[in-house]
Amino acid sequence: MTRQDGRAYDQLRPITITTDFVQFAEGSCLITCGNTKVLCCASVEERIPPHVPEGEGWVTAEYSMLPRANRERSKRDIAKLKLSPRSAEIQRLVGRSLRAAVDMKKLGERTITIDCDVLQGDGGTRTASVTGGFIALALACRKLVEEGVLAQSPIRHFVSGVSAGIVDDQAMLDLQYSEDSRAQVDLNCVMNEQGELIELQGTGEGRAFTLNEQQELVRLCAKGNRELIALQKNILEAVK
Numbered sequence: 001m002t003r004q005d006g007r008a009y010d011q012l013r014p015i016t017i018t019t020d021f022v023q024f025a026e027g028s029c030l031i032t033c034g035n036t037k038v039l040c041c042a043s044v045e046e047r048i049p050p051h052v053p054e055g056e057g058w059v060t061a062e063y064s065m066l067p068r069a070n071r072e073r074s075k076r077d078i079a080k081l082k083l084s085p086r087s088a089e090i091q092r093l094v095g096r097s098l099r100a101a102v103d104m105k106k107l108g109e110r111t112i113t114i115d116c117d118v119l120q121g122d123g124g125t126r127t128a129s130v131t132g133g134f135i136a137l138a139l140a141c142r143k144l145v146e147e148g149v150l151a152q153s154p155i156r157h158f159v160s161g162v163s164a165g166i167v168d169d170q171a172m173l174d175l176q177y178s179e180d181s182r183a184q185v186d187l188n189c190v191m192n193e194q195g196e197l198i199e200l201q202g203t204g205e206g207r208a209f210t211l212n213e214q215q216e217l218v219r220l221c222a223k224g225n226r227e228l229i230a231l232q233k234n235i236l237e238a239v240k
Contacts, residue, residue: 003179005034009172012162012224013124015231017135019239026112027139031132034176035122040132041115042140048109057107057154059099059137063091063129065118090126091116093199097130097159097190098137100198106154112140123177127161130190131228134159138236157192160228161199164189164217166209173220185209189221193229 007013013034022028027042052058064087067073077083083091098114114136116129137155144150165175165183175183184206190199202214 003172005176007174009170010220010223012174012227013176015228017132017231017235019135019139019235025136025140026143027136027141029132029135029139030119031128031135033124033128033131033174035120036124036128036176037118037120038125038128038132039115039117039119040129040136041117042133042136043113043115044140044144045111045113046109048111052104052109055109056104057102057109058104058111059095059102059107059114060111061091061094061098061114061116061129061133063087063094063116063118063126065121065125069118069121090129093126093188093190093201094129094133097161097199098133100190100192101134101137101155101157101159102141103154103156106150106152107141108150112137121177123175123180124163127163127188127190130159130161131232135232135235138232139239142236157194158229158232159190159192159198160225160232161188161190162221162224162228163187164220164224166213166217171213171216171220173224182206185213185217187214187217187221189218189225191222191225191229195222195226 016032018030021030025041026044114133141153166185187202
């Protein structure tokens with residue numbers, strides 16, 4: 001099956017990550033995956049939520065799409081006086097994923113919030129938010145070490161996310177919108193650099209799928225995540 005953009009079935013879209021995209025955030029980047037563009041900013045606060053144990057820190061995330069991130073204008077969440085269910089679900093996913101990257105005791109009693117704002121959406125915005133959000137998080141933690149606030153970085157794992165799906169009965173990696181919108185099966189996968197699963201979301205949107213098909217999609221995502229983490233490592237090394 002030939003994909004619309006000419007990619008192989010197991011090939012990621014072209015990806016660029018521009019670090020320090022925002023001046024005032026402790027860590028930031030603009031991640032571009034094909035035509036999907038997400039701005040990720042990490043902010044550090046010297047306080048923790050009430051539910052966090054004494055002596056530990058917290059990592060959380062917020063996610064939003066700008067009104068013209070899509071083909072038609074959408075209303076801002078603030079205009080609806082509440083967060084959309086989709087945005088709420090995605091930001092919980094991003095928060096869970098990035099907490100898996102951090103040793104909360106080493107972070108200490110402070111909170112790092114990762115804001116993920118979709119500037120342009122063409123599929124895979126939640127996984128791009130995880131991948132770019134990790135870069136912003138790592139840069140913020142590096143700054144805390146450089147400023148002497150922390151003795152060592154609390155980052156314990158690299159974390160990235162990517163999607164795979166089945167379109168016209170063909171499994172493929174990193175769906176763009178034209179593929180995602182007609183996918184029979186959609187699966188989002190977050191992993192660490194050890195190849196361990198952090199989050200797995202699979203949905204039979206057009207039909208049910210088998211365990212063998214699920215495993216095939218996870219293998220595709222594992223390949224994509226290995227490539228994304230290698231890119232993350234290269235970028236963080238380059239900005240030292």
